[in-house]
Amino acid sequence: MKNIHYCIKYLVTLVCIFLLWHAGALYFGEFILPKPVHVFAFMEEYLQTSEFWLHFGMSSYRVCVALLISFLLAFPLGIYMGYKKRFDSFFSPFVFITYPIPKIVFLPLFFLILGIGDFSRIFLIVLTVSYQIVVVTRSCVLNLDKKYYYSFKSLLPLHIPGTPKKHYRTAKLVHLLIPYALPQALTALRIASGTAIAVLFMTESFATQEGLGFLIMDSWGRGDMLPMFTGIVSLCFLGIFLYEFCNGIEYIFCRGNRLNAK
Numbered sequence: 001m002k003n004i005h006y007c008i009k010y011l012v013t014l015v016c017i018f019l020l021w022h023a024g025a026l027y028f029g030e031f032i033l034p035k036p037v038h039v040f041a042f043m044e045e046y047l048q049t050s051e052f053w054l055h056f057g058m059s060s061y062r063v064c065v066a067l068l069i070s071f072l073l074a075f076p077l078g079i080y081m082g083y084k085k086r087f088d089s090f091f092s093p094f095v096f097i098t099y100p101i102p103k104i105v106f107l108p109l110f111f112l113i114l115g116i117g118d119f120s121r122i123f124l125i126v127l128t129v130s131y132q133i134v135v136v137t138r139s140c141v142l143n144l145d146k147k148y149y150y151s152f153k154s155l156l157p158l159h160i161p162g163t164p165k166k167h168y169r170t171a172k173l174v175h176l177l178i179p180y181a182l183p184q185a186l187t188a189l190r191i192a193s194g195t196a197i198a199v200l201f202m203t204e205s206f207a208t209q210e211g212l213g214f215l216i217m218d219s220w221g222r223g224d225m226l227p228m229f230t231g232i233v234s235l236c237f238l239g240i241f242l243y244e245f246c247n248g249i250e251y252i253f254c255r256g257n258r259l260n261a262k
Contacts, residue, residue, distance in 0.1 A: 010173025034225050039233065042226040056234055057208040063200045063242065066125035067193060073126070074133035075185050079177055081134070089092045095134060103128045104202050110205060121203035128199050131194040136188035138179060140181040183254040190246035197239040210239070 018036050027033040046052045081088045081095075107124060114120035152175060204213025212231045219228035 017047045024186070027104075031225065034229055039226060039229045043230045043233065046227065046230055052230070052234075054210060055231070056238070058118075058175060058181055059200060059204065059212040059235070060238060062203075062211070063125060063140050063193075063196050065195055066122045066200075067129060067189065067242065069122070070126045070129040070192070071133060071185070071189050071202075074130040075137055075181075075202060077130075078137025078185065079173070079181060080140055081138040082144075082181070083173070083177060088138070092138070095131070095138075098239040099131050099135060103131075104199055107203060107206070116207040121200070121208075124203055125196050125199045126191060129189075129196050132192045132195070133185055133188045137181050137185045140184040141177055144177070144180055146181060148176060182252060186250040186254065190243055190250065193242040193246055194239055195241070 021033070021036045027034045030038070066187075081091060103124060104125075110120040110124055114123060152172065200211075201213040203217070204211035205217045208214050212235045215231035216228050216235070219225070219231065
């Protein structure tokens with residue numbers, strides 16, 4: 001029942017957006033803002049071409065690989081920074097000094113050093129997204145509620161065979177720190193997916209002929225509004241899909257959150 005209400009809210013929101021879009025098209029004129037009916041009619045035809053799926057496939061590949069790498073690198077690093085005080089005291093100043101710097105400004109430098117292929121574009125997205133996950137995960141581990149720690153110590157002999165002291169660090173990591181930090185890290189990943197889409201668009205606006213960012217900028221330069229808005233809508237749907245996909249992963253692997261909510 002909750003899923004039905006969730007879908008209804010999404011549909012109502014989309015209808016409101018399309019109504020505002022249509023009103024804007026009537027006000028500004030179709031040369032600036034085409035009507036959504038015309039955009040989706042063109043999009044229906046464009047979806048049947050290999051050109052669209054080349055652009056959409058390259059954008060999906062770049063952002064999905066970047067998000068996966070970001071989480072696999074940043075989540076363990078955030079756990080380790082929160083767990084090891086010596087490492088955190090050495091590494092956290094570097095993280096917090098460089099965190100506010102907009103990573104997108106290094107795009108020309110990455111192109112010069114790493115080349116203009118996919119690696120430099122993916123690397124920039126990874127660099128941008130990883131910071132958000134590291135900061136959130138580290139903060140979560142540092143602010144671990146003591147009641148969970150005491151419960152873990154009292155139940156340790158029941159879960160770990162052998163001498164508790166010998167397996168203490170591994171047990172603490174597997175049974176306490178990772179389960180406690182995972183929901184917050186996945187929330188950070190979900191929020192960062194929007195940032196990843198924005199960085200993806202910027203990286204695909206230069207020195208490439210593949211991707212939705214290129215499709216948008218190329219169509220804009222030619223004054224062809226329908227392909228441009230097709231790229232914009234496609235990029236928006238890609239962002240929505242990634243957001244909901246991360247939400248689904250959190251729903252599957254963080255069952256404790258649902259139990260606490262109940």
